[in-house]
Amino acid sequence: MADKRTYEVIFIVDPEADDAEVMKLSEAVQKIITDQGGSITKIDMWGRRQLAYEINHKREGSYVLLEVEGSGAEIAELERRMRVNDRVLRYMTIRVDEDRRRAQKFKDKRARKAAKRPLTGKAKEAAAAAEAEAAE
Amino acid sequence: MSTNYEDRDRDSSFGFEREYDRAGGMGGRGGRRMQRRKICRFCIEKVDLIDFKDVRLLQSYVPERGKILPRRISGMCASHQRLLAAAIKRARNIALLPYAAD
Numbered sequence: 725m726a727d728k729r730t731y732e733v734i735f736i737v738d739p740e741a742d743d744a745e746v747m748k749l750s751e752a753v754q755k756i757i758t759d760q761g762g763s764i765t766k767i768d769m770w771g772r773r774q775l776a777y778e779i780n781h782k783r784e785g786s787y788v789l790l791e792v793e794g795s796g797a798e799i800a801e802l803e804r805r806m807r808v809n810d811r812v813l814r815y816m817t818i819r820v821d822e823d824r825r826r827a828q829k830f831k832d833k834r835a836r837k838a839a840k841r842p843l844t845g846k847a848k849e850a851a852a853a854a855e856a857e858a859a860e
Numbered sequence: 861m862s863t864n865y866e867d868r869d870r871d872s873s874f875g876f877e878r879e880y881d882r883a884g885g886m887g888g889r890g891g892r893r894m895q896r897r898k899i900c901r902f903c904i905e906k907v908d909l910i911d912f913k914d915v916r917l918l919q920s921y922v923p924e925r926g927k928i929l930p931r932r933i934s935g936m937c938a939s940h941q942r943l944l945a946a947a948i949k950r951a952r953n954i955a956l957l958p959y960a961a962d
Binding site for chain 1 (some may be wrong): 879906908909913938950953954955956957958959
């Protein structure tokens with residue numbers, strides 16, 4: 725797979741783990757990714773947060789969000805590791821590059837349309853005046 | 861990111877909650893059933909991407925019970941409703957939103 729993909733990885737760490745442990749865990753995660761040839765573009769610690777429902781009889785957890793760029797192999801390895809780590813209550817990986825590209829496409833389309841729209845009223849006069857000025 | 865989103869829940873869904881009741885309770889003929897034509901908020905704001913991390917936004921589309929607000933109530937367009945539903949489901953998976961609230 726030659727193309728680069730962008731993923732968002734979010735995981736919840738056991739609330740009993742203190743900040744240092746969460747830090748250590750996220751560093752371990754970063755190491756896994758870089759070892760597999762991926763790169764981390766963003767890391768965001770949300771800190772402790774109430775869960776919307778109980779997971780493993782826990783009502784809160786520490787959220788960590790990563791943005792990863794790579795081929796997909798590092799995600800497979802990372803998920804495997806997180807599955808066996810019982811400090812990680814839950815994890816989720818989402819591929820975001822496609823959605824972002826799609827959003828960008830819509831945005832570009834809108835911009836093109838706006839540029840093509842015939843000018844009306846005051847804007848038209850202003851454009852004509854500018855043209856006349858340029859001709860002089 | 862602030863953590864007391866329990867309070868926000870009530871507030872943000874309140875506007876829709878009222879609309880919900882009105883539409884549901886209107887059984888008979890006549891009345892003020894057809895209100896104004898509802899328009900998609902996301903289309904006006906030109907939103908192309910709905911992020912599952914934006915809990916505050918998503919919360920305004922899940923009433924107290926935890927269900928996804930239907931399109932007939934919110935007046936959303938189909939494409940944005942799909943994006944929104946996907947975002948809500950992702951948020952549920954990672955315990956940002958409840959699957960069902962008692």
